[in-house]
Amino acid sequence: MSRKPxxxxxxxxxxxxxxxxxxxxxxNYGYVGGSAAERVxxxxxxxxxxxxxxxxxxxxxxxxxxxxxxxxxxxxxFARIAHDLDKRLRxxxxxxxxxxxxxxxxxxxxxxxxxxxxxxxxxxxxxxxARDMSHFQSLAKDNMPLVVIDRYSGNVACxxxxxxxxxxxxxxxxxxxxxxHRRIAFLGDEGRIFTVQQRLAGYRxxxxxxxxxVDERMIALSGSTTKHAVEAVIRLFRQTPAPTAxxxxxxxxxxxxxxxxxxxxxxxxxxxxxxxxxxxDLATFTDPQVTVVSQPIxxxxxxxxxxxxxxxxxxxxxxxxHVFPTELIIRGSVAAx
Amino acid sequence: MSRKPxxxxxxxxxxxxxxxxxxxxxxNYGYVGGSAAERVxxxxxxxxxxxxxxxxxxxxxxxxxxxxxxxxxxxxxFARIAHDLDKRLRxxxxxxxxxxxxxxxxxxxxxxxxxxxxxxxxxxxxxxxARDMSHFQSLAKDNMPLVVIDRYSGNVACxxxxxxxxxxxxxxxxxxxxxxHRRIAFLGDEGRIFTVQQRLAGYRxxxxxxxxxVDERMIALSGSTTKHAVEAVIRLFRQTPAPTAxxxxxxxxxxxxxxxxxxxxxxxxxxxxxxxxxxxDLATFTDPQVTVVSQPIxxxxxxxxxxxxxxxxxxxxxxxxHVFPTELIIRGSVAAx
DNA sequence: CGTGAATGTGAGATCGGTATCACATTGCCT
DNA sequence: AGGCAATGTGATACCGATCTCACATTCACG
Numbered sequence: 206m207s208r209k210p211x212x213x214x215x216x217x218x219x220x221x222x223x224x225x226x227x228x229x230x231x232x233n234y235g236y237v238g239g240s241a242a243e244r245v246x247x248x249x250x251x252x253x254x255x256x257x258x259x260x261x262x263x264x265x266x267x268x269x270x271x272x273x274x275x276x277x278x279x280x281x282x283f284a285r286i287a288h289d290l291d292k293r294l295r296x297x298x299x300x301x302x303x304x305x306x307x308x309x310x311x312x313x314x315x316x317x318x319x320x321x322x323x324x325x326x327x328x329x330x331x332x333x334x335a336r337d338m339s340h341f342q343s344l345a346k347d348n349m350p351l352v353v354i355d356r357y358s359g360n361v362a363c364x365x366x367x368x369x370x371x372x373x374x375x376x377x378x379x380x381x382x383x384x385x386h387r388r389i390a391f392l393g394d395e396g397r398i399f400t401v402q403q404r405l406a407g408y409r410x411x412x413x414x415x416x417x418x419v420d421e422r423m424i425a426l427s428g429s430t431t432k433h434a435v436e437a438v439i440r441l442f443r444q445t446p447a448p449t450a451x452x453x454x455x456x457x458x459x460x461x462x463x464x465x466x467x468x469x470x471x472x473x474x475x476x477x478x479x480x481x482x483x484x485x486d487l488a489t490f491t492d493p494q495v496t497v498v499s500q501p502i503x504x505x506x507x508x509x510x511x512x513x514x515x516x517x518x519x520x521x522x523x524x525x526x527h528v529f530p531t532e533l534i535i536r537g538s539v540a541a542x
Numbered sequence: 543m544s545r546k547p548x549x550x551x552x553x554x555x556x557x558x559x560x561x562x563x564x565x566x567x568x569x570n571y572g573y574v575g576g577s578a579a580e581r582v583x584x585x586x587x588x589x590x591x592x593x594x595x596x597x598x599x600x601x602x603x604x605x606x607x608x609x610x611x612x613x614x615x616x617x618x619x620f621a622r623i624a625h626d627l628d629k630r631l632r633x634x635x636x637x638x639x640x641x642x643x644x645x646x647x648x649x650x651x652x653x654x655x656x657x658x659x660x661x662x663x664x665x666x667x668x669x670x671x672a673r674d675m676s677h678f679q680s681l682a683k684d685n686m687p688l689v690v691i692d693r694y695s696g697n698v699a700c701x702x703x704x705x706x707x708x709x710x711x712x713x714x715x716x717x718x719x720x721x722x723h724r725r726i727a728f729l730g731d732e733g734r735i736f737t738v739q740q741r742l743a744g745y746r747x748x749x750x751x752x753x754x755x756v757d758e759r760m761i762a763l764s765g766s767t768t769k770h771a772v773e774a775v776i777r778l779f780r781q782t783p784a785p786t787a788x789x790x791x792x793x794x795x796x797x798x799x800x801x802x803x804x805x806x807x808x809x810x811x812x813x814x815x816x817x818x819x820x821x822x823d824l825a826t827f828t829d830p831q832v833t834v835v836s837q838p839i840x841x842x843x844x845x846x847x848x849x850x851x852x853x854x855x856x857x858x859x860x861x862x863x864h865v866f867p868t869e870l871i872i873r874g875s876v877a878a879x
Numbered sequence: 880c881g882t883g884a885a886t887g888t889g890a891g892a893t894c895g896g897t898a899t900c901a902c903a904t905t906g907c908c909t
Numbered sequence: 910a911g912g913c914a915a916t917g918t919g920a921t922a923c924c925g926a927t928c929t930c931a932c933a934t935t936c937a938c939g
């Protein structure tokens with residue numbers, strides 16, 4: 206039933222040449238006679254020969270694979286990046302191996318090991334922790350290309366692509382302050398801790414720049430689900446005096462906030478103003494449309510792919526560090542107080 | 543700088559045993575003396591030995607890889623399934639290689655070839671076309687496990703997992719009819735053609751069961767983006783007499799319909815009733831909340847993974863075919879006429 | 880104390896493709 | 910015609926891990 210796969214040896218035999226010649230004909234390199242090449246290709250066709258990348262890889266040292274380790278593939282942010290990476294890398298004959306760390310440092314370590322033992326050519330990672338990057342340091346030693354996206358703290362020599370989280374958050378909070386808001390809540394997410402810390406820093410610095418004190422009771426960190434976000438927001442707004450505005454750290458949290466506010470009977474923007482980090486598809490559809498700080502997500506994946514391809518082709522110039530600016534998109538969820 | 547990777551030969555030398563013994567110690571099989579095993583493990587540790595899966599794979603015949611070919615990884619439906627697959631398969635030591643077909647038959651064919659040459663252990667696919675499955679037939683011949691999800695037409699001998707698209711659509715349209723609607727529009731998506739055909743069949747059969755004629759002008763097929771959906775809906779509702787209700791084929795189309803209706807000044811459900819196929823996160827958040835036909839997405843990935851694991855471990859019983867029922871979730875987007 | 884079983888180890892083949900080297904043959908130039 | 914480069918081909922080593930087989934011990938038991 207299941208005949209075993211056709212090898213180059215079979216093809217060579219069929220074409221009555223040696224394995225070496227067959228290989229040369231199939232990969233066109235070295236000297237091959239025209240008629241021999243013809244016969245080999247014909248034989249390969251007839252037998253249904255299929256390259257065995259593994260054998261090839263054993264000789265070359267690596268597989269046409271590039272690993273991608275996002276925090277969570279279900280997060281539309283990472284799904285988009287995965288899509289862009291896959292598209293570009295596949296054009297160049299690479300396959301993208303996606304393995305989600307689920308924002309767990311230990312799992313991330315294991316994945317790195319696992320991908321290395323698969324001899325991937327490079328790794329593109331959104332690290333769970335920007336602090337503990339020890340498992341990445343050894344990659345550099347072995348000359349494995351590494352591109353870090355979304356979170357980077359500078360303690361590993363590799364390329365990085367991030368957005369200006371602090372500046373973006375500052376701009377969003379600035380808007381709220383300029384509309385007269387003084388009690389502005391902050392809703393963060395435990396999952397993407399590093400990004401959240403930077404956005405929180407932007408929040409603090411915006412308040413301080415306007416001479417406003419930072420009230421720690423206005424700051425909430427919730428679990429990384431809509432449900433947790435809802436609960437956290439309810440707690441925030443049960444306080445007296447309640448916030449008059451809220452800044453949320455990503456689209457999941459934004460969604461949670463809107464659900465929570467509605468359930469408490471608070472109207473946006475009449476009762477509460479809202480600014481969220483991250484744009485999302487339905488942001489223009491909700492009622493009201495949500496004012497957001499958007500990041501140029503469409504540029505991150507392609508750039509990461511480009512850098513990776515450079516590195517794979519042997520470019521070993523100094524690490525590149527890219528910081529993209531954010532953009533404040535004003536819609537209808539902010540009102541003057 | 544970049545010392546070359548440590549091989550089992552190095553470990554064996556360090557531990558002063560033969561490669562064979564080293565291999566036995568590291569994979570604990572066969573007979574190995576306690577002290578020898580000890581020394582080998584120590585040496586491996588000291589040298590930082592890392593398994594080379596490629597060499598292993600060349601011997602065994604396959605890599606710990608399973609391919610997943612969805613139509614589009616950005617579609618939350620497939621992202622969810624990818625996540626569930628990855629989680630379960632990784633537990634068993636497999637890596638999930640995700641490659642999106644972008645709903646393109648030729649690309650799908652190439653991907654299948656490409657994944658085969660990587661010696662994956664099995665494939666999980668949401669076929670672009672349920673009609674032309676020729677590229678899958680040869681898989682079966684070579685005993686490569688294949689699990690088809692979301693779309694299946696029966697002409698390949700493999701396991702399949704689908705939902706009752708026709709029944710679900712019928713139920714949704716039934717609801718609209720029972721509320722007195724007679725001019726019910728249908729909005730489909732060119733991308734996932736097969737699924738759409740089944741849902742369209744459900745739509746037709748529901749109307750016919752109630753003795754209503756099917757008006758072809760009420761049926762629109764749009765491109766697979768929100769933007770196209772919006773345009774298609776606007777065309778549908780510009781007709782006279784206009785529809786009083788609309789059934790949409792997936793969450794993307796549902797979103798598009800809501801945006802279009804709003805832009806035309808039509809209110810849901812006062813002016814137009816809406817039922818969508820596929821539940822989505824924000825369905826309970828929009829105003830009004832959307833009545834949907836939901837599929838048990840949380841069961842598809844895990845089941846597919848389970849079947850794949852069975853097949854990989856050599857189970858070769860007859861192909862299994864699973865059809866999940868859908869569930870009508872009534873929220874606030876349908877009103878009596 | 881001898882003999883067969885259980886245990887431990889190493890040499891070498893193997894997986895499929897590629898690279899190197901050696902050996903032929905042809906062609907071109909002086 | 911002689912000589913050297915260009916061209917075509919096959920034999921063989923190699924990549925790293927595993928597996929089979931042969932061989933050496935050790936052990937137990939009659």
